[in-house]
Amino acid sequence: MAKTPPVDSRTSLDPEDWESLRAQGHRMLDDILDYIEGIRNRPVWQPIPDEVRERFRSELPRTPGPLADVHGEFMRLVLPYATGNVHPGFMGWVHGGGNPAGVLAEILAAGINANLGGRDHAPIEVERQVVHWMRTLFGFPETASGLFVTGTSMANLIAVLVARAATLGTGVRRKGVRASAKRLTAYTSAAAHGCIAQAMDLSGLGVEALRIIPTDDHHRIDIGALTAAIRADRAEGAAPFLVVGTAGTVDIGAIDDLAALAEVAESEKLWFHVDGAFGALAILAPELAPRLVGIERADSLAFDFHKWGQVPYDAGFVLVRDGRMHRNAFAAPAAYLRRETRGLAAGSSWPCDFGPDLSRGFRALKTWFTFKMHGTERIGRAISHNCELAQYLKSRIEAAPELELLAPVQLNIVCFGYRSADANRVNAEIAIALQESGIAAPSTTTIGGRLAIRAAIVNHRTEKRDIASLIPATLALGAERRKSAAA
Numbered sequence: 001m002a003k004t005p006p007v008d009s010r011t012s013l014d015p016e017d018w019e020s021l022r023a024q025g026h027r028m029l030d031d032i033l034d035y036i037e038g039i040r041n042r043p044v045w046q047p048i049p050d051e052v053r054e055r056f057r058s059e060l061p062r063t064p065g066p067l068a069d070v071h072g073e074f075m076r077l078v079l080p081y082a083t084g085n086v087h088p089g090f091m092g093w094v095h096g097g098g099n100p101a102g103v104l105a106e107i108l109a110a111g112i113n114a115n116l117g118g119r120d121h122a123p124i125e126v127e128r129q130v131v132h133w134m135r136t137l138f139g140f141p142e143t144a145s146g147l148f149v150t151g152t153s154m155a156n157l158i159a160v161l162v163a164r165a166a167t168l169g170t171g172v173r174r175k176g177v178r179a180s181a182k183r184l185t186a187y188t189s190a191a192a193h194g195c196i197a198q199a200m201d202l203s204g205l206g207v208e209a210l211r212i213i214p215t216d217d218h219h220r221i222d223i224g225a226l227t228a229a230i231r232a233d234r235a236e237g238a239a240p241f242l243v244v245g246t247a248g249t250v251d252i253g254a255i256d257d258l259a260a261l262a263e264v265a266e267s268e269k270l271w272f273h274v275d276g277a278f279g280a281l282a283i284l285a286p287e288l289a290p291r292l293v294g295i296e297r298a299d300s301l302a303f304d305f306h307k308w309g310q311v312p313y314d315a316g317f318v319l320v321r322d323g324r325m326h327r328n329a330f331a332a333p334a335a336y337l338r339r340e341t342r343g344l345a346a347g348s349s350w351p352c353d354f355g356p357d358l359s360r361g362f363r364a365l366k367t368w369f370t371f372k373m374h375g376t377e378r379i380g381r382a383i384s385h386n387c388e389l390a391q392y393l394k395s396r397i398e399a400a401p402e403l404e405l406l407a408p409v410q411l412n413i414v415c416f417g418y419r420s421a422d423a424n425r426v427n428a429e430i431a432i433a434l435q436e437s438g439i440a441a442p443s444t445t446t447i448g449g450r451l452a453i454r455a456a457i458v459n460h461r462t463e464k465r466d467i468a469s470l471i472p473a474t475l476a477l478g479a480e481r482r483k484s485a486a487a
């Protein structure tokens with residue numbers, strides 16, 4: 001490669017010595033790949049010691065320091081105290097495990113430092129290709145639009161804003177919701193994620209305009225109760241406008257009857273949104289895909305590649321059936337964003353016309369790499385395997401008299417508890433002790449007023465042995481607590 005002229009180190013942030021930067025970069029890459037390759041030899045999670053936490057209190061650096069020293073600090077202070085979701089024993093919340101192709105793509109994305117708000121460049125074409133793949137995967141028409149966002153919380157908010165503009169007209173963007181006499185009401189189930197209520201709040205419609213519909217025995221929205229609520233609201237003069245179904249509820253992984261919801265939405269003329277944060281990508285697993293029938297009829301769909309897509313954080317996504325409506329809910333002319341038919345300002349519409357972000361990173365690249373390297377079949381197999389492991393965990397719980405299942409196991413989430421007179425306290429303590437043991441990291445939730453240890457199996461690295469080691473660890477921790485209660 002031709003030698004580049006030396007940089008002025010007083011003003012440029014590029015190195016004077018590219019060779020040593022390159023060598024340091026290779027060490028950093030090796031270290032992070034070693035971390036992933038050897039992840040099983042580490043505890044899933046460990047608490048941050050006080051002296052390490054203290055190191056993050058140092059002042060803003062004023063003078064330059066060697067990159068090797070910063071890397072050393074990362075290796076000592078950050079890497080050992082991460083959440084642990086790369087580890088196969090991580091089962092808390094709904095965290096994906098990431099994958100090496102995504103890691104490497106992140107380096108490339110940072111290198112070209114693309115801003116995907118708009119303009120005419122290949123990174124935008126990468127994002128458009130992923131949008132096209134998702135349209136095809138979920139059976140949406142060619143006119144549907146899609147957008148990478150931080151996560152499903154943001155994707156759900158965007159969907160609510162599009163539904164709001166579709167119902168009230170785009171004038172709502174200028175006049176606000178108060179200018180309309182319509183009392184918009186939305187519907188979702190008691191098992192829906194809290195970010196749906198938050199989206200109602202942020203959109204100015206208000207949390208109280210969200211009707212919480214009870215669930216059936218399978219934790220799915222009760223369709224009869226939903227239609228009764230819609231009719232009662234109409235009779236009272238309210239204006240039902242949106243129904244949100246969930247594909248994979250956060251607590252137990254239930255999938256609403258999406259086909260029935262699509263019917264209700266059609267006959268009641270409601271916007272039909274699906275929150276498929278993790279469950280939507282179950283469409284890649286042939287035996288699970290039939291449970292998502294109806295998703296192809298949604299007006300909008302939110303999901304995350306960073307969960308079951310195994311793309312490194314963050315990579316949320318929203319798909320909207322009517323791309324024109326989506327654009328109308330966000331696009332705003334600005335002189336400094338003028339579009340052209342040629343040159344760098346060509347290629348309109350731009351992603352910034354479909355959401356609130358103008359500066360946007362290249363989330364699409366790590367997703368594109370992940371899909372191109374592994375293909376949908378392999379990602380689908382990992383999803384199927386997670387669900388098989390959930391069934392295995394269920395069978396181990398059923399075989400242990402000290403343990404009880406607290407919810408049906410429908411997908412990849414298992415909610416269980418150690419039987420005890422003081423079960424809520426004991427199970428909260430067991431979950432913390434499991435995390436601190438470094439063996440496994442489940443989280444907790446509450447099912448019907450009872451605190452459950454919740455194992456959400458999302459990581460493609462998780463194997464039977466990881467599930468197997470969770471059981472004796474839970475039993476030992478439960479027995480310890482039983483003994484100390486008896487003493």
Ligand SMILES: Cc1ncc(COP(=O)(O)O)c(C=O)c1O
Nearest residue numbers: 094151152153193248250277304
């Ligand atoms: C059903 C559901 N909806 C929404 C979310 C929020 O997604 P995110 O954390 O990507 O914003 C989650 C997160 O687990 C979820 O499970």
